[in-house]
Amino acid sequence: MPLIEVKELSFSYEKSSNLKKQDLSNINLNINRGEIIGLIGPSGSGKTTLVQQIGGLLRPDHGTVLFDGLDIFKDSKVFRKLRYKIGLVFQNPEEQLFSETIFKDIAFGPHNMGLSRDNIAKRVLEAINFVGLDKSILSKSPFEISGGEKRRVAIAGVIAMRPEILILDEPTVGLDFEGSRSILSYIKQYNRENKNTLILISHNMDDIINLTDKVAVMSAGEIKAFGKTGKIFADPVLLHSLKIDVPEITKIMKKLKEKGFNLKDSVFTEREALQEILRLKYTI
Amino acid sequence: MENFIETKNLSFRYSDQDKDLILDNISLGIKQGEFVCILGRNGSGKSTLVKTFNSLLLPSEGKVYVNGMDTADEKHNFEIHKQVGLILQNPDNQIVSSIVEEDVAFGPENLGLAPAEIKYRVERALNIVGLESFSQNITHKLSGGQKQKLAIAEVLAMEPQCIILDEPTSMLDSFSQVEILKILKKINKKYKITVILVTHSTREAMFADRAIVMEKGRIAVDTKPVDVFSDIDLLNKFNLHIPQGIKLLLEFNKKGVSLHLSDLSVDGCVASIEKFLEDKNAVN
Numbered sequence: 001m002p003l004i005e006v007k008e009l010s011f012s013y014e015k016s017s018n019l020k021k022q023d024l025s026n027i028n029l030n031i032n033r034g035e036i037i038g039l040i041g042p043s044g045s046g047k048t049t050l051v052q053q054i055g056g057l058l059r060p061d062h063g064t065v066l067f068d069g070l071d072i073f074k075d076s077k078v079f080r081k082l083r084y085k086i087g088l089v090f091q092n093p094e095e096q097l098f099s100e101t102i103f104k105d106i107a108f109g110p111h112n113m114g115l116s117r118d119n120i121a122k123r124v125l126e127a128i129n130f131v132g133l134d135k136s137i138l139s140k141s142p143f144e145i146s147g148g149e150k151r152r153v154a155i156a157g158v159i160a161m162r163p164e165i166l167i168l169d170e171p172t173v174g175l176d177f178e179g180s181r182s183i184l185s186y187i188k189q190y191n192r193e194n195k196n197t198l199i200l201i202s203h204n205m206d207d208i209i210n211l212t213d214k215v216a217v218m219s220a221g222e223i224k225a226f227g228k229t230g231k232i233f234a235d236p237v238l239l240h241s242l243k244i245d246v247p248e249i250t251k252i253m254k255k256l257k258e259k260g261f262n263l264k265d266s267v268f269t270e271r272e273a274l275q276e277i278l279r280l281k282y283t284i
Numbered sequence: 285m286e287n288f289i290e291t292k293n294l295s296f297r298y299s300d301q302d303k304d305l306i307l308d309n310i311s312l313g314i315k316q317g318e319f320v321c322i323l324g325r326n327g328s329g330k331s332t333l334v335k336t337f338n339s340l341l342l343p344s345e346g347k348v349y350v351n352g353m354d355t356a357d358e359k360h361n362f363e364i365h366k367q368v369g370l371i372l373q374n375p376d377n378q379i380v381s382s383i384v385e386e387d388v389a390f391g392p393e394n395l396g397l398a399p400a401e402i403k404y405r406v407e408r409a410l411n412i413v414g415l416e417s418f419s420q421n422i423t424h425k426l427s428g429g430q431k432q433k434l435a436i437a438e439v440l441a442m443e444p445q446c447i448i449l450d451e452p453t454s455m456l457d458s459f460s461q462v463e464i465l466k467i468l469k470k471i472n473k474k475y476k477i478t479v480i481l482v483t484h485s486t487r488e489a490m491f492a493d494r495a496i497v498m499e500k501g502r503i504a505v506d507t508k509p510v511d512v513f514s515d516i517d518l519l520n521k522f523n524l525h526i527p528q529g530i531k532l533l534l535e536f537n538k539k540g541v542s543l544h545l546s547d548l549s550v551d552g553c554v555a556s557i558e559k560f561l562e563d564k565n566a567v568n
Contacts, residue, residue, distance in 0.1 A: 043427050176324075177484070245458045252550060261561060274539070277561065
């Protein structure tokens with residue numbers, strides 16, 4: 001059984017007060033335990049709206065979301081049991097830090113779960129370690145730390161609940177190179193430990209290609225393609241018709257191919273590209 | 285040419301108790317009509333620096349002059365805000381009206397301009413960003429890229445001399461990113477507006493004429509973008525992302541094949557490789 005089953009899900013913002021985002025129509029998506037799923041598509045294609053439904057924050061008009069076979073919208077008792085198993089890290093989560101100390105902020109989730117004081121402290125330490133911050137930061141105010149640190153604290157707050165599925169909406173936006181790389185490596189590690197499942201929304205195709213097992217491509221509120229990452233990015237017709245961006249190296253190889261050089265164009269890394277170009281140069 | 289923005293021994297800390305300076309004794313001049321990008325890792329002081337340029341933040345020590353006006357002198361506030369427009373990462377925070385045209389008119393209306401002048405400014409601003417056919421559209425139905433263009437139009441309608449953008453494209457897909465950068469280039473070259481762009485994207489930085497790299501509240505490097513991006517040691521030292529195309533050219537150089545590093549755009553990389561492939565004299 002898939003861990004997450006999105007079944008014939010449709011949602012319209014029109015009748016609710018928030019009119020800002022894309023409606024969803026007839027979404028079907030199965031996610032297996034331990035998989036890393038990339039969710040891509042242009043700004044405004046419905047990615048955020050979809051993960052908010054999977055996280056149980058927005059109720060679909062039609063269809064539903066099953067977690068481990070349980071309908072998360074069926075009744076509030078079921079949802080209360082499941083809500084800590086689904087961890088959702090919003091866009092710019094650091095904007096939601098609110099407690100006077102970082103310790104209290106990360107402890108907020110575990111506290112709501114009704115854990116003991118000792119257990120909460122243990123979870124907080126574990127989470128702050130996990131995102132690579134020193135425990136001395138715990139007594140500081142969220143306003144005293146840098147943007148990159150805030151982002152990590154916000155992610156730690158979700159990880160402290162030990163969700164079985166972690167959903168991250170653009171987790172590296174606004175972070176510098178090192179910050180992005182380290183957050184992605186923690187995410188990967190979270191997946192490896194205990195086979196946690198991940199959904200990653202990103203505009204950065206390098207990250208999507210390096211990190212995910214499968215990719216769902218969204219456009220205008222629908223999933224237009226879903227499959228193994230390598231397969232999706234090796235399909236030029238699909239990439240073109242869905243206007244999917246490709247890594248810079250792939251663009252360079254495509255342009256060279258268009259100029260008449262007999263090169264493979266589904267190349268995603270510099271090393272592959274180098275080999276491919278040297279092969280052409282010295283074997284002909 | 286005279287400096288439009290000038291800082292003299294500018295230092296900044298959020299409160300007197302802070303032992304670390306966020307900005308540490310910066311003396312810097314930015315000339316009218318320059319296109320400057322500001323790079324550096326998270327927490328290096330980029331955003332803080334540009335916020336002192338339109339008097340959002342005032343120096344703890346030293347001075348900032350905008351077009352000769354001391355930002356610490358309250359009587360200049362209005363004029364400084366008129367001359368220096370600020371655009372942030374998330375356009376949703378900047379959009380105030382539900383109709384595109386009304387949104388752009390908001391600033392000029394507050395300046396108390398005549399209706400004919402307001403109309404002229406709105407049309408002109410929408411034209412520059414390419415949203416002229418969207419004037420009657422509903423703002424929240426625009427895509428992310430269109431919203432950011434709208435935010436730029438809002439600022440343009442104030443007829444500023446300088447536009448500061450703090451990571452304006454980090455939430456956008458790469459197609460919209462390029463569009464926004466082209467608009468900025470046009471605003472700068474055609475309308476002679478000074479553009480100051482804070483970014484983590486090396487690709488975006490290439491659009492600028494001058495690159496400033498910040499480190500620990502100081503200016504570490506101040507040079508042409510191409511000089512930053514062809515210097516691998518510098519890129520690594522300041523934790524800057526190295527675009528794949530440049531990495532590829534550097535890989536070639538490591539193999540003893542010396543490729544041109546003068547044009548680091550995607551097309552420039554393609555041209556360098558093309559030249560290498562066509563060069564019959566190259567030896568292995």
